[in-house]
Every structure is written in structure tokens, then in C-alpha cells.
Amino acid sequence: xxxxxxxxxxxxxxxxxxxxxxxxxxxxxxxxxxxxxxxxxxxxxxxxxxxxxxxxxxxxxxxxxxxxxxxxxxxxxxxxxxxxxxxxxxxxxxxxxxxxxxxxxxxxxxxxxxxxxxxxxxxxxxxxxxxxxxxxxxxxxxxxxxxxxxxxxxxxxxxxxxxxxxxxxxxxxxxxxxxxxxxxxxxxxxxxxxxxxxxxxxxxxxxxxxxxxxxxxxxxxxxxxxxxxxxxxxxxxxxxxxxxxxxxxxxx
Numbered sequence: 001x002x003x004x005x006x007x008x009x010x011x012x013x014x015x016x017x018x019x020x021x022x023x024x025x026x027x028x029x030x031x032x033x034x035x036x037x038x039x040x041x042x043x044x045x046x047x048x049x050x051x052x053x054x055x056x057x058x059x060x061x062x063x064x065x066x067x068x069x070x071x072x073x074x075x076x077x078x079x080x081x082x083x084x085x086x087x088x089x090x091x092x093x094x095x096x097x098x099x100x101x102x103x104x105x106x107x108x109x110x111x112x113x114x115x116x117x118x119x120x121x122x123x124x125x126x127x128x129x130x131x132x133x134x135x136x137x138x139x140x141x142x143x144x145x146x147x148x149x150x151x152x153x154x155x156x157x158x159x160x161x162x163x164x165x166x167x168x169x170x171x172x173x174x175x176x177x178x179x180x181x182x183x184x185x186x187x188x189x190x191x192x193x194x195x196x197x198x199x200x201x202x203x204x205x206x207x208x209x210x211x212x213x214x215x216x217x218x219x220x221x222x223x224x225x226x227x228x229x230x231x232x233x234x235x236x237x238x239x240x241x242x243x244x245x246x247x248x249x250x251x252x
Contacts, residue, residue, distance in 0.1 A: 009217045015047040023108060023116045026173065029123045030249040032242050034095040035209060035228060037123055039088065041173050052181065057174035062089040065111035082246050095241045097228025101211035118212035124152050125207050129198045134183035137176060146176060156249065
């Protein structure tokens with residue numbers, strides 16, 4: 001029922017009429033930020049006629065863009081503890097996701113990145129659940145096999161090997177993602193439902209957040225509570241926002 005009600009928007013989002021480009025942020029919820037986690041990695045994904053036609057995952061994640069930023073922006077005061085200059089990896093500062101998504105796009109474009117049609121976020125929980133649907137992924141160049149039980153530990157171990165920049169977790173994710181997609185597509189060919197269930201649960205639990213520049217499509221997904229904006233209310237409310245600054249991956 002959800003898919004049918006969104007069929008027209010989904011056709012547009014999946015590039016039926018023209019290629020769509022999305023910025024996909026991997027938010028590490030072991031290091032909490034206002035929209036779900038620290039932006040440790042990202043992907044630029046092109047979709048045409050329902051297929052991923054291109055995917056780029058920089059090996060250094062957002063840090064690859066630091067030298068390209070054309071504007072010098074002062075960070076929000078609490079972030080001065082780690083960096084007085086505001087940059088992409090800290091752009092998801094507001095708990096209202098559309099506000100943070102717009103700022104992420106601004107930093108990306110002012111760092112030499114392309115314009116995009118929207119921003120999508122994922123936490124490691126989603127990757128682990130997808131790995132539950134596939135058989136383990138062999139990564140011989142890292143001398144390991146990845147499954148849902150060891151995905152986070154392996155990526156974290158890679159991130160800590162800072163003495164060899166080529167082995168940071170972003171490079172590992174960049175190498176693993178195409179193989180994961182191949183296996184997921186083979187699962188989808190047999191049954192779409194398990195994959196859609198993971199996506200649906202992720203949207204409901206806010207492990208996946210969506211923002212689209214098209215106002216009509218944004219409104220459609222907002223009506224279902226999948227776009228992470230703060231709700232307007234006529235009365236008082238309590239809002240608790242936990243943002244980890246300099247605490248490392250301790251929130252698990």
C-alpha cells in the first residue's frame with residue numbers, strides 16, 4: 001500500500017525521465033550527532049531508469065573535500081572544541097533534518113561537489129541488516145570476510161589504522177559497497193519484500209532519513225514521517241538532542 005501510494009514519486013526519484021543524483025551519507029550512530037550520527041563516509045549516487053548507473057565513494061570520506069572548500073565558515077561554538085572551521089563532516093548540526101540536509105548540500109557544492117537532487121542518510125544498522133539478507137562478502141584484499149556480525153568491528157578497525165591512509169574505513173566501505181549491491185540485487189531478483197522491509201523499518205525508526213529538493217516529493221515523504229523535520233506544535237514540548245563532540249565512538 002505504501003509503495004502504491006508513492007508510485008508516481010518513486011518513478012521520478014528512480015530516474016525514469018532523467019538521471020537523478022543523490023548524496024548518501026553514512027552516519028555513524030556510535031558517535032551521535034543531531035540527525036543520527038557523525039558523517040564518516042558518503043557516496044554520490046546516480047540513478048537512471050531504476051538502476052544505479054554510477055556510484056562514487058571517496059576513500060577519505062568528507063576529509064577528501066577539506067582542501068577544496070572555497071568559503072571559510074566559523075563553526076557553531078560547541079564545535080570549536082574539535083575544529084573552529086565548519087566543514088562537511090559537521091554539517092548535520094540541526095536536529096531538523098531538512099535544515100541539516102540543506103547545509104550539507106551547501107558545503108558539498110562549495111567544496112567542488114556537484115549539485116544533487118536530494119540527501120539520504122544511513123546508519124551502520126541498515127548495512128548490518130542488509131548483510132543479514134545476503135551471504136557473506138569476501139574481501140580478499142583485506143584478508144577478511146564481512147557479515148552482519150563483524151561489519152562494524154572491521155570498519156572501525158580499519159579506521160584506526162591511520163598510519164596507512166589507504167586502509168581507512170572509507171576505503172573499505174568504498175570497496176565493499178559495489179559487492180553488497182550486487183548481492184542485494186540478486187536477493188531482490190528472488191524476492192523484493194525482505195529488502196523493502198529493511199528499508200521500511202529503517203525509515204520508521206529514523207535509521208534512514210530522506211530529503212529531496214523537489215517540494216512535491218519532499219511533502220509526500222514528509223506526510224509519512226520519513227524526512228526528519230521537527231514538528232510544528234501550538235504548545236510547549238521537551239526536546240533532548242545528544243551531540244557527541246570529541247567523545248569518539250562511545251555512544252554504542
